[in-house]
Amino acid sequence: MDVIIRADALTKGYKTKKGEWIKALDAVSLDIQKGEIFGLLGTNGAGKTTIVRILSTLIYPDGGQASVMGYNVKKHPKEIRKNIGVCLGNKMVYHKMTARDNLRFFGKIYDVRNLDNKIDELAEFFDIKDRIDDLVENYSMGMKTKLAVMRAFIHDPPIVFLDEPTFGLDPGTGYKLRQRIKEMRDKEGKTIILCTHHLLEAEELCDTIAVLRKGKTVAVDTAEGLKRKVDSSKDVCIQFTHEKDAAVMSELFDVSQRKEKIVIPLSNSHLLHVLLQKVHEGNMEIQDIRVNKPTLEEAFLKMTS
Amino acid sequence: MRRAMGYINDLSGRRLSVLWAFVVKDLKQMFRFKTNIVNFVFAPMLTMFSFFLVYSSVFMQSGVDDLGFVQKQNYVVYLLTGFLAYSYFHMTWGKTKLKSEKMMQTLDGILLSPRSRLYILAGKGVKTFFEIIIVTLIFIAFMFFLTPSIIWINLFFGTVALMFIFIIFISFDFVISSIELSEEGIAAILVNYLPRAFLILGAVYFPIDIIPKWLWWLAYINPVYIGVNIFRSAFMEANIPLGIPISLLYIGALALLMPFFAIYVFDFVLKKWGVRGY
Numbered sequence: 271m272d273v274i275i276r277a278d279a280l281t282k283g284y285k286t287k288k289g290e291w292i293k294a295l296d297a298v299s300l301d302i303q304k305g306e307i308f309g310l311l312g313t314n315g316a317g318k319t320t321i322v323r324i325l326s327t328l329i330y331p332d333g334g335q336a337s338v339m340g341y342n343v344k345k346h347p348k349e350i351r352k353n354i355g356v357c358l359g360n361k362m363v364y365h366k367m368t369a370r371d372n373l374r375f376f377g378k379i380y381d382v383r384n385l386d387n388k389i390d391e392l393a394e395f396f397d398i399k400d401r402i403d404d405l406v407e408n409y410s411m412g413m414k415t416k417l418a419v420m421r422a423f424i425h426d427p428p429i430v431f432l433d434e435p436t437f438g439l440d441p442g443t444g445y446k447l448r449q450r451i452k453e454m455r456d457k458e459g460k461t462i463i464l465c466t467h468h469l470l471e472a473e474e475l476c477d478t479i480a481v482l483r484k485g486k487t488v489a490v491d492t493a494e495g496l497k498r499k500v501d502s503s504k505d506v507c508i509q510f511t512h513e514k515d516a517a518v519m520s521e522l523f524d525v526s527q528r529k530e531k532i533v534i535p536l537s538n539s540h541l542l543h544v545l546l547q548k549v550h551e552g553n554m555e556i557q558d559i560r561v562n563k564p565t566l567e568e569a570f571l572k573m574t575s
Numbered sequence: 576m577r578r579a580m581g582y583i584n585d586l587s588g589r590r591l592s593v594l595w596a597f598v599v600k601d602l603k604q605m606f607r608f609k610t611n612i613v614n615f616v617f618a619p620m621l622t623m624f625s626f627f628l629v630y631s632s633v634f635m636q637s638g639v640d641d642l643g644f645v646q647k648q649n650y651v652v653y654l655l656t657g658f659l660a661y662s663y664f665h666m667t668w669g670k671t672k673l674k675s676e677k678m679m680q681t682l683d684g685i686l687l688s689p690r691s692r693l694y695i696l697a698g699k700g701v702k703t704f705f706e707i708i709i710v711t712l713i714f715i716a717f718m719f720f721l722t723p724s725i726i727w728i729n730l731f732f733g734t735v736a737l738m739f740i741f742i743i744f745i746s747f748d749f750v751i752s753s754i755e756l757s758e759e760g761i762a763a764i765l766v767n768y769l770p771r772a773f774l775i776l777g778a779v780y781f782p783i784d785i786i787p788k789w790l791w792w793l794a795y796i797n798p799v800y801i802g803v804n805i806f807r808s809a810f811m812e813a814n815i816p817l818g819i820p821i822s823l824l825y826i827g828a829l830a831l832l833m834p835f836f837a838i839y840v841f842d843f844v845l846k847k848w849g850v851r852g853y
């Protein structure tokens with residue numbers, strides 16, 4: 271696979287009111303492959319949006335290099351701009367104009383052919399057709415987000431940056447947008463950079479995830495890889511029908527008990543074997559057995575704390 | 576120079592359609608506030624009216640007939656032509672409003688497109704030009720009834736000169752509005768004093784004879800002074816030290832350079848200073 275976006279030791283600092291410098295980015299390096307969905311996760315203020323702003327040529331890095339499709343962000347921003355679509359939250363639209371006028375304006379400056387069809391198509395997809403001729407200032411938060419995403423899609427760019435695109439969307443639209451994002455990767459070969467706080471979304475969509483903390487990358491891996499990194503070994507939770515059985519077992523095997531449930535570590539498979547034997551011998555009744563896998567959330571919390 | 580050519584080369588694709596998109600966008604937003612027209616016609620009128628009161632009392636009551644270029648028989652025409660220039664200033668000043676484009680990050684939206692920044696200025700310029708044309712036509716129609724002897728060729732040159740002034744004004748406004756993206760304090764000072772200096776040293780509402788002779792050169796290089804006097808020469812005697820052709824050439828050259836300077840400042844602010852709050 272080809273690297274389509276490369277960031278090399280990017281740094282960006284901002285001055286606070288007190289005059290101290292804070293590093294929004296501190297030597298961040300990333301390689302993003304063509305045709306993948308690349309997730310940026312991180313705590314508030316970790317630098318996700320700053321990375322997107324640099325890669326989309328909106329701001330200059332203080333140090334380091336970055337290139338998109340082989341074009342340097344500082345030297346050839348025009349070439350990059352032709353190939354990217356960017357959505358930064360629910361901003362970047364005119365509130366005193368209708369949604370259709372907004373899309374017409376942005377479509378025209380990208381020289382989009384068949385613009386009106388395109389707008390109708392997007393409006394249909396985002397389920398906003400009946401309000402497309404209303405002023406944006408009358409929109410709800412989620413509707414503004416929809417419009418911002420439509421704005422980023424209007425010229426059908428090969429690279430799309432989406433900064434929290436599902437924030438405030440209803441579950442139905444959120445689902446549809448996720449399907450659309452996957453389709454853009456699978457059918458159209460587009461590269462998508464996705465900033466999100468929604469870990470299930472990241473897990474579902476992203477081929478690679480970078481976790482940021484205070485301007486530094488803590489880890490870059492697949493969702494599975496990230497989960498493996500944190501050594502929360504798997505547990506088995508066994509739920510008995512009667513609480514007294516759980517009490518007996520927890521005492522016998524020295525494991526934790528909560529009401530009818532006991533939790534035993536899966537790493538000790540021998541223990542599980544013996545336990546099941548005892549259940550059988552004692553004629554106890556088991557209602558449910560569940561394996562607790564580590565979640566991306568656990569991995570995220572561990573890495574960013 | 577190379578940079579200027581770069582700006583022009585970037586105007587690629589269907590240029591007029593892109594420019595028109597910018598104009599329509601600004602017009603649509605302007606027509607949301609229909610009271611704008613009140614502001615740019617009446618505010619200059621009020622200012623000029625106070626000067627009218629002063630002059631009329633001087634000429635009617637003191638017995639003086641001649642204050643240099645302003646005389647008893649032409650002070651109304653003098654003030655009216657000055658009023659036109661003053662309303663130009665009112666229509667252009669504060670019109671590029673990049674700060675409001677920054678608020679909703681629509682400036683980002685535009686910057687993300689592969690378009691020259693010149694379109695931003697041109698779009699706002701053409702939009703304001705429509706307003707200017709309306710006011711100018713009304714004014715000329717009015718003068719047609721008021722002054723019996725219009726020198727039509729001078730009126731033509733004068734109108735061209737006023738268009739140049741308009742381009743210089745709107746570019747200047749773009750410069751300040753760019754600075755405002757990063758340094759609001761500096762911009763606020765420039766906004767308050769720069770245009771006033773232009774207008775006062777432009778002999779828009781009082782004759783140059785009033786200011787000390789050693790300051791006259793400031794008026795003579797002031798495009799507003801030159802432009803307004805070319806325009807005035809269609810209706811009354813006016814002072815054009817360099818003659819109409821050279822004066823037109825001079826402010827024409829300024830009008831050609833100013834937009835590029837404005838875009839240069841805009842780029843400089845974005846790259847070197849950075850936009851506050853981004």
Ligand SMILES: Nc1ncnc2c1ncn2[C@@H]1O[C@H](COP(=O)(O)OP(=O)(O)OP(=O)(O)O)[C@@H](O)[C@H]1O
Nearest residue numbers: 284294312313314315316317318319320321852853
């Ligand atoms: N224009 C600015 N001026 C000053 N500081 C800034 C500016 N933009 C960003 N920062 C700082 O840079 C750091 C990174 O900000 P950034 O917006 O990239 O975070 P983020 O990861 O997108 O956070 P969030 O999840 O809240 O969106 C923060 O500490 C922020 O305060």
Ligand SMILES: [Mg+2]
Nearest residue numbers: 318319320433
């Ligand atoms: Mg952010």
